Each structure stands twice: as structure tokens, then as C-alpha cells.
């Protein structure tokens with residue numbers, strides 16, 4: 455275990471239960487839910503090991519334990535869906551179709567909303583891009599988006615008529631810019647993130663939905679980051695389409711979802727041409743079906759959809775006050791601690807405080823989810839990430855977060871660091887990060903690092919993976935990193 459050298463807040467003496475119980479960050483003393491892998495040990499470069507501090511939930515969250523238990527329970531009944539008369543097939547079909555209703559309830563969907571299972575948010579947004587309305591065979595309008603978006607909510611729109619808006623330094627002024635652009639007319643869809651994957655700042659989706667509708671456009675919310683952190687109600691907020699990924703929502707089994715109004719989806723280009731998506735196929739022509747099946751050609755990911763639905767049920771049962779307090783305690787502790795370390799800068803997009811989430815009222819920490827972005831003066835982000843991993847057993851993300859336009863505009867063209875957390879996190883994870891950074895500032899790196907295939911890695915790394923994992927850490931990043 456690494457030694458905590460971060461000067462703890464006066465009311466929080468690190469490492470003592472009594473200290474934790476009595477301070478203002480007590481809500482995060484323990485994880486809020488059990489997740490798989492919570493106690494794995496990460497080998498350290500200087501010898502020994504530390505409990506792996508997973509501060510990378512924003513990339514992919516660990517599975518909830520209830521999700522993995524559920525999968526074990528239903529796995530023996532896994533069989534073909536939709537077309538089988540057998541007992542297991544019928545059970546699998548019911549699990550798959552029921553998952554749609556569970557997910558629809560989770561996001562407060564309208565009864566007639568389509569719930570289409572996809573691979574992930576990227577897939578969902580690409581699917582929607584193929585369903586934009588046409589007039590006389592041509593796109594009926596343009597898609598409007600901000601420059602703060604993840605590539606998943608930016609690149610699909612570049613293939614269709616579009617306009618982009620550079621976000622202002624305040625959220626209020628950014629909304630004004632969107633209003634001006636909508637008022638120019640011709641926008642059919644406003645595509646916006648629910649929460650930034652770079653900084654965690656939440657966008658006011660209810661207000662943006664009202665704005666889009668005022669000018670005759672629809673809205674799609676990229677909820678990849680929002681859904682794991684906040685209650686969403688698309689009916690109450692009048693959101694037309696919502697996309698998110700199972701692997702960020704504690705169900706990493708390959709399913710994502712697009713929920714929304716059926717008319718565009720039923721008329722759009724089938725996302726995956728193939729079995730199950732048709733009413734009738736002839737040798738050189740086809741009549742496509744409507745409903746989710748239109749876009750779900752081929753054998754669906756039954757277990758992925760079931761896992762996603764089970765995760766949403768568990769999250770729906772959370773007490774929102776407790777949920778937000780847990781996350782906000784870790785976030786406040788981390789941000790306050792980072793600001794006290796010389797040479798560490800915390801980054802955000804907007805200068806004005808983000809408003810409360812539409813469905814979250816004024817719960818604590820409502821304006822920012824469990825994502826904190828920062829950089830350390832004098833060090834490449836990738837080097838800091840390699841150091842934190844090798845010397846402290848901490849996993850976090852470095853790079854440009856698939857949001858290149860935003861990082862460039864924030865003056866971070868080479869990238870920054872992102873700590874992100876969720877239901878399985880505890881205050882100690884943030885404490886470990888602060889201790890590691892403090893040590894870096896005070897005594898520097900404790901090991902030599904080299905760039906290998908575009909990534910910083912410890913030199914002469916002899917740590918090994920579990921016997922079933924193919925690579926040693928020194929060769930794991932052999933492919934140049936292209937997913938930053």
C-alpha cells in the first residue's frame with residue numbers, strides 16, 4: 455500500500471474510520487454499491503501491490519455485482535430469441551423484450567417510445583443519423599451541435615447537413631448562442647451531451663429541449679455520461695431521443711440503447727440490414743419492418759440487453775439523495791485537494807456554475823457528475839497516468855478523451871488527465887490520487903519512464919499480468935494509441 459502524504463483536510467484524518475465518519479465527506483466513506491473487481495490488487499513497479507484504485511469509471515465502469523449474479527442466473531437459459539419455440543428460447547425472448555420495458559421505465563420514456571438495443575452510444579447516434587427526416591428525398595433540415603461533444607456525438611453528424619456552435623465561456627451564453635443558431639431556422643435536430651465526458655459539467659437538457667422545440671427542431675441527448683450519474687426523465691424533460699452505453703452503466707456486456715420517438719426511427723434507414731429486420735425479402739428487394747427490429751438485424755445481444763436492464767433496475771432503486779451525496783463528497787474532496795496542490799490545475803468548460811439537473815432538483819452536487827479533469831505542470835498527462843498506475847496502483851484516463859475540438863479550445867492540445875468515479879468508489883480512491891500527486895510534486899518520479907509505441911510506460915517493467923492475460927504491461931500498448 456502506498457503511503458498517504460497528501461495533507462488531509464483538518465476534519466478528515468486519512469485512514470481512520472472515526473475520522474471518516476465525522477467529516478463532511480462521510481457520505482463517501484464506503485462504496486454505495488458492490489461492484490466486481492473492487493478489491494483487486496495492482497502490482498507496483500517498486501515491488502508489492504496496492505488495492506487497485508479505479509478512477510476510470512467514465513471510460514468503462516465495473517459491473518455491478520447484482521448484474522453479474524443475474525447473468526449467472528439466466529445464462530443456463532440463454533438460447534435463440536424471437537424465432538425459437540423451445541423452452542429456453544421462449545425464456546430468452548421474454549428476457550430480451552422485457553428489457554426494453556425496464557429501460558424505457560428507467561429513462562421515463564413515453565409508452566410509444568422505441569427502445570432499440572445497439573452496441574453502445576456511438577452505435578445509437580449513428581443509427582439516429584440514418585433516420586433524419588427527408589423532404590423530397592433530401593434531408594429536411596440540419597443537425598446542430600456544440601464543439602464540446604464527444605466524437606460519438608459529433609462525427610455522425612458530419613455526414614449529414616449540419617452546423618456547429620462554439621460554446622461560450624458561460625453556460626448561459628452558450629444557450630444564447632444555440633438559440634441564435636436555432637432562430638436562423640432550418641435545424642431539424644439539436645444533438646447535445648447530457649454531461650461532458652471531459653469535465654463532468656451537466657447541460658440543462660430540459661431548457662435545451664424547450665428551446666429546440668420552440669424552433670421546430672427535435673433534441674437528442676447523448677447520455678453516455680449522464681445516465682450513470684443522474685435520474686433522467688425524457689417525458690418530463692420533453693427529450694425526443696436519448697442514447698447511452700451499458701459499459702458505462704455498470705453492465706459491460708456489449709449493449710447500448712437508443713430510446714425515442716418512433717416516427718423517424720420507423721421511417722429511417724435500417725441500421726443493420728439482415729435477418730429479423732424485414733417483413734419480406736425477395737431476391738433483389740425487401741420490405742423492412744418497423745419497430746426496434748427494423749434496426750436490430752441479426753441475432754441480438756440478449757445477455758447484454760438483460761445486463762443493461764438489470765443495472766438500470768438497481769440504479770432506479772437508489773435513494774437519489776444518498777447517491778448524489780456519495781458522488782458529490784468524492785468530487786468535492788478531490789477538487790478541493792487538487793486545488794491545494796501546487797502546479798495542479800483543474801479544468802472546466804464554463805465559468806458559471808452548472809444548473810441543477812432537470813430531474814434532480816437541488817440535490818447536492820447536481821451540476822457536475824463524478825468526473826474531474828486536471829493537469830500537472832511540467833509533466834505530460836500520459837507520464838502522470840503511467841506514474842500513478844505504476845507507483846500507486848491508480849487507474850485513470852489521460853489524453854484528449856475523444857473530444858479533440860474541446861481540448862484544443864481549452865488550450866490542452868496534448869491532453870490532460872481525468873479522474874472519474876461512481877457507485878463502487880470510495881473516498882480513499884480520491885485520497886490515494888491526491889497523495890500520489892502530492893508526492894510527484896514533492897519528490898518527483900520514483901522510477902524511469904520511457905515512451906513505447908506512443909505511450910509512457912515504466913522502463914524495465916517486470917510486473918506481470920494474471921496467468922490468463924496474454925501480455926505483460928511492457929508490451930500491452932504495442933499498438934499506437936489512437937483512441938485518445
Ligand SMILES: Cc1ncc(COP(=O)(O)O)c(C=O)c1O
Nearest residue numbers: 574575576604606651678679699
Ligand atoms: C459523452 C460520451 N458520449 C459518447 C461516448 C461513446 O460511448 P461508447 O464508446 O460507449 O459508444 C462516450 C464515451 O466515452 C462519452 O463519454
